[in-house]
Amino acid sequence: MIGMAGGPTICPTLLYEDAQAAIAQLKDAFGFTVAGVYEAEDGAVLHAELTHGGGTVMLGSKGGEGAFVQAMKGAGPVGVYVAVEDVDAHCARARQAGAEILTEPADQDYGARDYMARDREGNVWSFGTYIPGQADA
Incomplete structure:
Protein backbone atom coordinates (compact mmCIF):
# COMPACT_ATOMS: atom_id res chain seq x y z
CA MET A 1 0.00 0.00 0.00
CA LEU A 59 10.22 22.93 -4.68
CA GLY A 60 11.85 24.54 -7.66
CA SER A 61 12.58 27.84 -9.36
CA LYS A 62 9.89 29.85 -11.14
CA GLY A 63 10.38 30.53 -14.81
CA GLY A 64 11.26 27.06 -16.06
CA GLU A 65 9.54 24.99 -18.69
CA GLY A 66 7.24 21.99 -18.72
CA ALA A 67 3.62 21.17 -18.03
CA PHE A 68 3.81 21.83 -14.27
CA VAL A 69 5.38 25.29 -14.65
CA GLN A 70 2.87 26.18 -17.36
CA ALA A 71 -0.04 24.96 -15.22
CA MET A 72 1.17 26.97 -12.22
CA LYS A 73 1.22 30.26 -14.17
CA GLY A 74 -2.51 30.79 -13.64
CA ALA A 75 -2.83 28.64 -10.55
CA GLY A 76 -3.56 29.45 -6.96
CA PRO A 77 -0.84 29.84 -4.38
CA VAL A 78 0.24 26.19 -4.24
CA GLY A 79 0.65 22.91 -6.08
CA VAL A 80 0.29 19.66 -4.16
CA TYR A 81 1.59 16.21 -5.09
CA VAL A 82 -0.25 13.15 -3.79
CA ALA A 83 0.92 9.56 -4.19
CA VAL A 84 -1.78 7.18 -5.41
CA GLU A 85 -1.70 3.50 -6.32
CA ASP A 86 -3.81 3.56 -9.52
CA VAL A 87 -3.21 6.77 -11.47
CA ASP A 88 -5.61 5.92 -14.28
CA ALA A 89 -8.53 5.08 -11.98
CA HIS A 90 -7.81 8.19 -9.92
CA CYS A 91 -7.84 10.38 -13.03
CA ALA A 92 -11.09 8.80 -14.22
CA ARG A 93 -12.69 9.57 -10.85
CA ALA A 94 -11.41 13.17 -10.93
CA ARG A 95 -12.71 13.67 -14.46
CA GLN A 96 -16.09 12.15 -13.49
CA ALA A 97 -16.31 14.64 -10.62
CA GLY A 98 -15.65 17.55 -12.98
CA ALA A 99 -11.99 18.31 -12.23
CA GLU A 100 -10.06 20.07 -14.99
CA ILE A 101 -7.45 17.56 -16.18
CA LEU A 102 -4.28 19.40 -17.20
CA THR A 103 -2.18 16.41 -18.28
CA GLU A 104 -3.39 12.90 -18.96
CA PRO A 105 -1.87 9.96 -17.08
CA ALA A 106 1.56 9.27 -18.51
CA ASP A 107 4.62 7.18 -17.74
CA GLN A 108 7.62 9.33 -16.84
CA ASP A 109 11.30 8.75 -17.69
CA TYR A 110 12.08 8.22 -13.99
CA GLY A 111 9.68 5.27 -13.76
CA ALA A 112 6.58 6.86 -12.25
CA ARG A 113 3.15 7.40 -13.76
CA ASP A 114 1.28 10.64 -13.08
CA TYR A 115 -1.25 13.24 -14.20
CA MET A 116 -2.21 16.80 -13.21
CA ALA A 117 -5.54 18.45 -12.44
CA ARG A 118 -6.68 21.91 -11.36
CA ASP A 119 -9.16 22.44 -8.52
CA ARG A 120 -11.95 25.05 -8.34
CA GLU A 121 -9.67 27.66 -6.81
CA GLY A 122 -6.94 27.21 -9.41
CA ASN A 123 -4.56 25.08 -7.35
CA VAL A 124 -2.65 22.43 -9.27
CA TRP A 125 -2.75 18.87 -7.98
CA SER A 126 -0.38 16.19 -9.26
CA PHE A 127 -1.21 12.54 -8.60
CA GLY A 128 1.28 9.78 -9.27
CA THR A 129 3.13 6.67 -8.24
CA TYR A 130 6.38 8.45 -7.32
CA ILE A 131 7.08 8.48 -3.59
CA PRO A 132 9.89 10.86 -2.55
CA GLY A 133 12.73 9.16 -0.71
CA GLN A 134 12.10 5.72 -2.13
CA ALA A 135 14.30 4.15 -4.77
CA ASP A 136 11.46 2.68 -6.85
CA ALA A 137 8.55 4.69 -8.20
Whole structure:
Protein backbone atom coordinates (compact mmCIF):
# COMPACT_ATOMS: atom_id res chain seq x y z
CA MET A 1 0.00 0.00 0.00
CA ILE A 2 1.34 3.46 -0.90
CA GLY A 3 2.54 5.43 2.10
CA MET A 4 2.97 2.38 4.29
CA ALA A 5 6.57 1.84 3.14
CA GLY A 6 7.86 4.98 4.85
CA GLY A 7 7.46 7.76 2.28
CA PRO A 8 4.96 10.61 2.64
CA THR A 9 1.89 10.46 0.41
CA ILE A 10 1.17 14.20 0.28
CA CYS A 11 3.98 16.61 -0.62
CA PRO A 12 3.39 20.34 -1.08
CA THR A 13 5.11 21.53 -4.26
CA LEU A 14 6.16 25.19 -4.43
CA LEU A 15 7.84 27.44 -6.98
CA TYR A 16 9.96 30.39 -5.84
CA GLU A 17 11.54 33.40 -7.54
CA ASP A 18 14.70 32.64 -5.52
CA ALA A 19 14.57 28.92 -4.75
CA GLN A 20 18.09 28.88 -3.30
CA ALA A 21 17.08 31.50 -0.71
CA ALA A 22 13.87 29.56 0.00
CA ILE A 23 15.86 26.38 0.62
CA ALA A 24 18.17 28.26 2.98
CA GLN A 25 15.24 29.73 4.89
CA LEU A 26 13.37 26.42 5.13
CA LYS A 27 16.57 24.77 6.38
CA ASP A 28 17.88 27.51 8.64
CA ALA A 29 14.73 29.15 9.96
CA PHE A 30 12.29 26.24 9.98
CA GLY A 31 14.50 23.22 10.60
CA PHE A 32 13.97 21.36 7.32
CA THR A 33 16.62 18.89 6.17
CA VAL A 34 17.77 19.09 2.54
CA ALA A 35 17.31 15.63 1.03
CA GLY A 36 18.30 16.61 -2.50
CA VAL A 37 18.74 19.58 -4.82
CA TYR A 38 18.98 19.28 -8.60
CA GLU A 39 20.07 22.39 -10.45
CA ALA A 40 20.22 23.55 -14.06
CA GLU A 41 23.54 24.78 -15.43
CA ASP A 42 22.51 28.36 -14.62
CA GLY A 43 21.89 27.47 -10.95
CA ALA A 44 18.09 27.42 -11.17
CA VAL A 45 16.62 24.74 -8.93
CA LEU A 46 14.94 22.16 -11.15
CA HIS A 47 13.81 20.05 -8.19
CA ALA A 48 14.56 19.98 -4.48
CA GLU A 49 13.22 17.84 -1.67
CA LEU A 50 13.29 19.00 1.93
CA THR A 51 12.04 16.90 4.81
CA HIS A 52 10.68 17.69 8.21
CA GLY A 53 9.57 14.84 10.45
CA GLY A 54 7.61 12.44 8.26
CA GLY A 55 6.78 15.08 5.64
CA THR A 56 8.43 16.34 2.50
CA VAL A 57 8.12 19.56 0.55
CA MET A 58 9.23 19.63 -3.09
CA LEU A 59 10.22 22.93 -4.68
CA GLY A 60 11.85 24.54 -7.66
CA SER A 61 12.58 27.84 -9.36
CA LYS A 62 9.89 29.85 -11.14
CA GLY A 63 10.38 30.53 -14.81
CA GLY A 64 11.26 27.06 -16.06
CA GLU A 65 9.54 24.99 -18.69
CA GLY A 66 7.24 21.99 -18.72
CA ALA A 67 3.62 21.17 -18.03
CA PHE A 68 3.81 21.83 -14.27
CA VAL A 69 5.38 25.29 -14.65
CA GLN A 70 2.87 26.18 -17.36
CA ALA A 71 -0.04 24.96 -15.22
CA MET A 72 1.17 26.97 -12.22
CA LYS A 73 1.22 30.26 -14.17
CA GLY A 74 -2.51 30.79 -13.64
CA ALA A 75 -2.83 28.64 -10.55
CA GLY A 76 -3.56 29.45 -6.96
CA PRO A 77 -0.84 29.84 -4.38
CA VAL A 78 0.24 26.19 -4.24
CA GLY A 79 0.65 22.91 -6.08
CA VAL A 80 0.29 19.66 -4.16
CA TYR A 81 1.59 16.21 -5.09
CA VAL A 82 -0.25 13.15 -3.79
CA ALA A 83 0.92 9.56 -4.19
CA VAL A 84 -1.78 7.18 -5.41
CA GLU A 85 -1.70 3.50 -6.32
CA ASP A 86 -3.81 3.56 -9.52
CA VAL A 87 -3.21 6.77 -11.47
CA ASP A 88 -5.61 5.92 -14.28
CA ALA A 89 -8.53 5.08 -11.98
CA HIS A 90 -7.81 8.19 -9.92
CA CYS A 91 -7.84 10.38 -13.03
CA ALA A 92 -11.09 8.80 -14.22
CA ARG A 93 -12.69 9.57 -10.85
CA ALA A 94 -11.41 13.17 -10.93
CA ARG A 95 -12.71 13.67 -14.46
CA GLN A 96 -16.09 12.15 -13.49
CA ALA A 97 -16.31 14.64 -10.62
CA GLY A 98 -15.65 17.55 -12.98
CA ALA A 99 -11.99 18.31 -12.23
CA GLU A 100 -10.06 20.07 -14.99
CA ILE A 101 -7.45 17.56 -16.18
CA LEU A 102 -4.28 19.40 -17.20
CA THR A 103 -2.18 16.41 -18.28
CA GLU A 104 -3.39 12.90 -18.96
CA PRO A 105 -1.87 9.96 -17.08
CA ALA A 106 1.56 9.27 -18.51
CA ASP A 107 4.62 7.18 -17.74
CA GLN A 108 7.62 9.33 -16.84
CA ASP A 109 11.30 8.75 -17.69
CA TYR A 110 12.08 8.22 -13.99
CA GLY A 111 9.68 5.27 -13.76
CA ALA A 112 6.58 6.86 -12.25
CA ARG A 113 3.15 7.40 -13.76
CA ASP A 114 1.28 10.64 -13.08
CA TYR A 115 -1.25 13.24 -14.20
CA MET A 116 -2.21 16.80 -13.21
CA ALA A 117 -5.54 18.45 -12.44
CA ARG A 118 -6.68 21.91 -11.36
CA ASP A 119 -9.16 22.44 -8.52
CA ARG A 120 -11.95 25.05 -8.34
CA GLU A 121 -9.67 27.66 -6.81
CA GLY A 122 -6.94 27.21 -9.41
CA ASN A 123 -4.56 25.08 -7.35
CA VAL A 124 -2.65 22.43 -9.27
CA TRP A 125 -2.75 18.87 -7.98
CA SER A 126 -0.38 16.19 -9.26
CA PHE A 127 -1.21 12.54 -8.60
CA GLY A 128 1.28 9.78 -9.27
CA THR A 129 3.13 6.67 -8.24
CA TYR A 130 6.38 8.45 -7.32
CA ILE A 131 7.08 8.48 -3.59
CA PRO A 132 9.89 10.86 -2.55
CA GLY A 133 12.73 9.16 -0.71
CA GLN A 134 12.10 5.72 -2.13
CA ALA A 135 14.30 4.15 -4.77
CA ASP A 136 11.46 2.68 -6.85
CA ALA A 137 8.55 4.69 -8.20
